[in-house]
Amino acid sequence: MNDRMMQAVLYDRYGGPDVLYVGRVPRPEPAPGEVLVKVRAFSVNGGEMAARSGRLRLLLGRRFPKRVGLDLTGEVVAAGTGVTGLTAGDRVWGVLGRTSGFGSAAEYVTVPAERVGRLPGGLDPVEAAALPVATTAVTALRDKAGLRPGERLLVRGAAGGVGSAAVQLGRAYGAEVTALARAANLDFVRDLGAHEAVDHRGVRPAELGRFDVVLDTVGTDLRTFRHLLRPGGRMVGIAFDLGRPLASLGYIAGSTVHGRGRVRFFSGDPRRADFDALARHVAEGALRPAVDTVFPSLEETAAAHRALEAGGVRGKYVVRVA
Known part of the structure; x- marks a missing residue:
């Protein structure tokens, strides 16, 4: 050849x-x-x-x-x-x-x-x-949200690539982690460290209570989940609604200047220092593939x-x- x-x-x-x-x-x-x-x-x-x-x-x-x-x-x-x-x-x-x-x-x-x-x-x-995608979860929780021990964290799309890493890292950072996932995946996200695992199809968002940080990996219904933030809460989104991209991105942009609880949206762009941080989390046992x-x-x-x-x-x- x-x-x-x-x-x-x-x-x-x-x-x-x-x-x-x-x-x-x-x-x-x-x-x-x-x-x-x-x-x-x-x-x-x-x-x-x-x-x-x-x-x-x-x-x-x-x-x-x-x-x-x-x-x-x-x-x-x-x-x-x-x-x-x-x-x-x-x-x-x-x-x-x-x-x-x-x-x-x-x-x-x-x-x-x-x-x-x-x-x-x-x-x-x-x-x-x-695991490389887990750098997005590190940036979202550590840098964008500034997640602190004792805070209440909601991970939406918790069984996916970023979500599964966020559940593990949220637990390692000392947060109380609620994971939203399909019913068939609830045991999986509990095994990753979620304190509470909820079927996203079986509950209305308003029934979940209030959170200090919401990490959204889905991109739809951002307004609904933003309303779950406590005073001083932070919402971080890594996806937008592909079915309504202009409206979704417009809402994200508008949230940065209007109302309480800004939606911090970003696309993962990791550098070597982020991979070094990822390696440390793996070595400490806080994160596994x-x-x-x-x-x-x-x-x-x-x-x-x-x-x-x-x-x-x-x-x-x-x-x-x-």
Whole structure:
């Protein structure tokens, strides 16, 4: 096989999971400040579903083929000029930057060196692929919300990738954690550390009481959940309503200047320091990978997308790069 080529997951048109296929593309070379990583595994994220289906076509355009894959674990193969602290052979985990787009569903990928960190020793690299997204939970709770011991935290979408990490971290930060999830996943989120697990379909939000912090990973009904905040409460959102994107984003923007309880919305953009913090949480036993299913090869990426769209995930779907 030509070592200048590699396999990657691609799609040539917007649509369902069946548009995904494994094709051959040129193997990238690291630019200054980048590392070339041989990918061991990656997880499937909701943003990729929106991109692949065409719901973000106004942003992404119609230039094909397009790629999938946002996060990764693997080994550094080569480093571009100016890279410090990482050398060939280092085991790493990371997330592609906002300007890089998708592309970690491949045999190799180039990543800005500041977007990866060393993988903690003893952590299986395939299971670890469920954790890079946990940097979003760290930023949401520690930095955006300033969660304090003894506060009451509501995690909406608690069984998903960010939500499952937030439940664990909320408990580690000393909060009283209420997890909203499907009925079938209540035992799962309790096992992660939730003090209270509630079926989101079986309760009205007003019945949940008041909270100091609400972490929303769903994006719908933001106004309703914002009203659950206590005085001085903080709501952090990492998703918006894809069915009504303009209205949803407009509400988020308006909440920053009107009314009590601002909605702090952000998109995860982790740096090496965030991965170092993640490694410390793992070493302390405060955070562990939550893997629903490992799909065995790149060819199974469409099956992983299909499973995530079906709903009911417990943690993350991870794809191994054989």
